Amino acid sequence: MVGAEETRAGQDRVRSLLAQMTLREKAGQMTQVTIHTVCDPAMGPQDAARLDPERLRRAVVDFGVGSILNVAGRPLNPAEWRALVTEIQEMATGETRLGIPIVYGLDAVHGSGYTRGGTLFPHNLNLAASWREDLVREAARITAEELAECGVPWNFAPVLDVGRQPLWSRFFETFGEDVHLAKRLGVAAVEGHLAVDGIAACGKHFLGYSAPATGRDRTTAWIPENRLRDVFLPPFRAAIEAGVQTLMVNSGDINGVPVHASRELLTDLLRGELGFEGVVVSDWEDVIKLHTIHRVAETPREAVRLAVMAGVDMSMTPYDLDFVDQICELVESGDLPESRIDEAALRVLALKESLGLFERPLPSASPGPKRERIALSLEAAAAGLVLLENRENTLPLTEDSAAGRDPSSLRLAVVGPGCDSPTVLSGSWSQTWQGDDATAFPDDAATIARVASEYFDTTPQAEEADAILLCLAERPSVEKPGDIDSLTLDGEQQSLGRALTGLGKPVIAVLLFDRPRILGDWIDACAAVIWAGRPGPEGARAIVETLLGHRGPSGRLPFTYPRHPGELVSYSHRWTDRLGRNYGLEKDYRFDGLNPRWPFCAGRSYAEGMVVALEVEVAGQRVTGSVTVRNPGANAIRMVVPIFVRDHYASVAPPVERLGAFVSTELEPGEERRVDFEVDPESMGFHDDDGFRIEPGAFSARVFDKVQEFTLLPL
Ligand code: GLC
Numbered sequence: 001m002v003g004a005e006e007t008r009a010g011q012d013r014v015r016s017l018l019a020q021m022t023l024r025e026k027a028g029q030m031t032q033v034t035i036h037t038v039c040d041p042a043m044g045p046q047d048a049a050r051l052d053p054e055r056l057r058r059a060v061v062d063f064g065v066g067s068i069l070n071v072a073g074r075p076l077n078p079a080e081w082r083a084l085v086t087e088i089q090e091m092a093t094g095e096t097r098l099g100i101p102i103v104y105g106l107d108a109v110h111g112s113g114y115t116r117g118g119t120l121f122p123h124n125l126n127l128a129a130s131w132r133e134d135l136v137r138e139a140a141r142i143t144a145e146e147l148a149e150c151g152v153p154w155n156f157a158p159v160l161d162v163g164r165q166p167l168w169s170r171f172f173e174t175f176g177e178d179v180h181l182a183k184r185l186g187v188a189a190v191e192g193h194l195a196v197d198g199i200a201a202c203g204k205h206f207l208g209y210s211a212p213a214t215g216r217d218r219t220t221a222w223i224p225e226n227r228l229r230d231v232f233l234p235p236f237r238a239a240i241e242a243g244v245q246t247l248m249v250n251s252g253d254i255n256g257v258p259v260h261a262s263r264e265l266l267t268d269l270l271r272g273e274l275g276f277e278g279v280v281v282s283d284w285e286d287v288i289k290l291h292t293i294h295r296v297a298e299t300p301r302e303a304v305r306l307a308v309m310a311g312v313d314m315s316m317t318p319y320d321l322d323f324v325d326q327i328c329e330l331v332e333s334g335d336l337p338e339s340r341i342d343e344a345a346l347r348v349l350a351l352k353e354s355l356g357l358f359e360r361p362l363p364s365a366s367p368g369p370k371r372e373r374i375a376l377s378l379e380a381a382a383a384g385l386v387l388l389e390n391r392e393n394t395l396p397l398t399e400d401s402a403a404g405r406d407p408s409s410l411r412l413a414v415v416g417p418g419c420d421s422p423t424v425l426s427g428s429w430s431q432t433w434q435g436d437d438a439t440a441f442p443d444d445a446a447t448i449a450r451v452a453s454e455y456f457d458t459t460p461q462a463e464e465a466d467a468i469l470l471c472l473a474e475r476p477s478v479e480k481p482g483d484i485d486s487l488t489l490d491g492e493q494q495s496l497g498r499a500l501t502g503l504g505k506p507v508i509a510v511l512l513f514d515r516p517r518i519l520g521d522w523i524d525a526c527a528a529v530i531w532a533g534r535p536g537p538e539g540a541r542a543i544v545e546t547l548l549g550h551r552g553p554s555g556r557l558p559f560t561y562p563r564h565p566g567e568l569v570s571y572s573h574r575w576t577d578r579l580g581r582n583y584g585l586e587k588d589y590r591f592d593g594l595n596p597r598w599p600f601c602a603g604r605s606y607a608e609g610m611v612v613a614l615e616v617e618v619a620g621q622r623v624t625g626s627v628t629v630r631n632p633g634a635n636a637i638r639m640v641v642p643i644f645v646r647d648h649y650a651s652v653a654p655p656v657e658r659l660g661a662f663v664s665t666e667l668e669p670g671e672e673r674r675v676d677f678e679v680d681p682e683s684m685g686f687h688d689d690d691g692f693r694i695e696p697g698a699f700s701a702r703v704f705d706k707v708q709e710f711t712l713l714p715l
Contacts, residue, residue, distance in 0.1 A: 014349040026345035027327035028064025034318035047073040069105040071114040081150030089361035101361040105154035113429040119373040123534040126384035128175040128558035131640040133188040140192025144199040151362035158189035160235040167215025169482025172514040176558025198363030200245040209250035229687035266311025313344035381542035386531040387553035394527035396549025412456035413465035418473030418512040427534035428478035435476040451540040473512040489517040501525035554638040556603035563597040571600030607633035614706040623679040631667035648698040
């Protein structure tokens with residue numbers, strides 16, 4: 001991190017530079033194009049990116065664009081990335097009047113998805129299932145180091161959207177449905193990026209992108225302001241407080257107002273209230289979409305004016321350069337104040353200054369040994385697996401388990417669409433945008449079938465096997481291509497599940513989905529069920545090592561897994577959501593109206609830890625406490641302990657409970673440990689027109705079956 005003196009010097013430098021810039025040069029800094037725009041148009045998808053000097057010169061010199069993003073053709077290795085960015089920077093610094101370097105951005109949202117030989121990690125939903133801030137932070141740090149090794153200083157990550165719409169194609173990119181968990185993991189991801197010099201993170205997608213009413217990407221979200229502030233804003237505020245340097249805007253609209261045109265959100269809230277000073281970049285083509293899609297701008301020129309006046313500093317434009325001319329024309333005609341252009345361009349220059357790009361147009365780093373990075377990916381993959389069912393202790397598959405024999409002689413039929421493809425493990429943003437192209441992976445890429453064959457006799461068909469590993473999968477997809485008409489798992493996989501569970505053998509189901517696809521009741525006939533989500537390329541090994549008991553599962557669902565298509569209700573619902581069909585006619589209301597397949601925080605292990613005690617202390621509105629946990633078993637375990645908080649009565653109908661804190665700790669055999677926690681104030685209060693408040697009254701904290709009542713007194 002730079003010192004205050006250096007920061008002031010840097011700020012002076014960029015202000016001085018801005019004062020020398022023409023309007024056109026400033027407009028150029030606000031423009032971001034995709035690498036395709038400056039590459040050889042004859043390039044194919046399997047080619048390494050090949051710059052077209054004339055197209056590059058038009059963008060970088062004639063139009064002076066400030067940023068380039070994305071990958072064109074196949075993923076590049078670090079040396080190829082460095083060569084590509086070097087060629088761009090040499091033109092930007094050597095052939096432009098002021099020699100301002102560009103800032104290159106990539107989507108490394110779960111590791112280096114566009115770097116050949118890069119390290120991929122589990123997607124955010126899996127990281128959330130691990131409840132491990134340390135793993136999130138380290139995965140982000142490694143990702144940032146690998147980007148620096150490639151000479152790429154800007155990562156369009158972390159996703160900070162809270163996953164409240166399981167139909168949404170990007171549910172897997174979120175840290176799940178809970179606000180507190182998303183806050184803490186989002187901050188850990190930002191911290192991981194900030195640990196590497198010359199790298200900027202990008203919190204996305206500000207704001208309210210993850211709750212489209214229809215579940216379809218980039219569509220209307222009906223979010224009243226109190227819900228926006230209670231649920232979707234906290235992770236962004238926490239990331240800003242943690243120092244995230246840039247934010248990307250939500251492509252959709254909230255209550256009919258496209259966020260790219262919302263001055264209320266992008267300026268009044270983000271700048272005025274949250275004090276964010278970094279760069280706000282649009283999402284893909286979202287300025288022009290104010291005209292072409294949202295229809296809130298009658299012309300492309302008006303779309304530019306609306307977005308820039310709302311607070312967009314940089315337009316991911318990404319194929320055309322008109323944005324530069326439109327900015328100039330709007331200013332020269334008096335429809336855009338040049339002061340706003342100065343403000344946006346200064347933020348872009350300040351970002352480049354903070355990244356050291358003026359002195360060193362490419363960041364650099366030497367990531368640690370590859371085997372250590374892969375080991376972390378494997379640890380994260382294993383930590384994010386959730387053992388949802390384990391009937392009759394079917395797992396682990398060892399001599400003394402239901403399988404009853406040495407694994408090497410255990411005939412394990414490995415079947416299902418997820419068993420022999422690397423794509424279902426890594427999901428989107430892996431080698432390719434959608435991540436569904438198996439040819440983009442090495443021929444020897446790990447698959448569940450391949451790794452299982454190292455330990456089990458996987459030659460038999462299901463009929464002859466001792467046990468069946470059923471790998472259910474959703475084809476990787478993201479954004480609009482990932483829109484679905486139903487959360488229900490396709491009939492073919494449902495039929496396969498029914499047929500296999502009808503064979504009278506232990507069926508172990510592994511769920512490799514982007515979102516909680518709804519299963520039939522046949523799943524209840526499975527001996528074991530593991531949520532694997534998108535565990536990354538080490539996921540196959542993590543799954544097999546878990547089946548073998550080499551690793552004990554400790555993950556917990558960071559979302560509610562619905563049983564029925566019409567029951568997409570978050571765990572932090574209200575009492576009215578829970579009321580049974582009896583209208584509560586009995587004396588004591590029966591709040592049994594919700595029956596998810598697996599609840600938020602569901603998760604088993606091979607050796608359960610115990611919660612021995614729960615203590616809560618109140619000081620004013622600060623609530624702290626401790627949980628004492630014990631490992632009664634003979635093996636080390638990890639325990640993830642969620643602490644839920646209930647506000648018994650409030651002037652706004654209170655959620656039944658919310659996650660107020662969590663602890664995640666390892667315990668040696670026989671070890672007992674007391675772990676302190678502090679309850680997140682935002683889990684005890686709510687926003688309304690008067691702002692945020694926690695009302696005095698009766699509360700309780702709950703850890704599994706232990707409950708502690710407490711009272712908050714008026715301040
Ligand atoms: C995409 C995504 C965004 C990504 C950007 C650049 O449309 O919405 O998450 O960072 O474009 O690839």
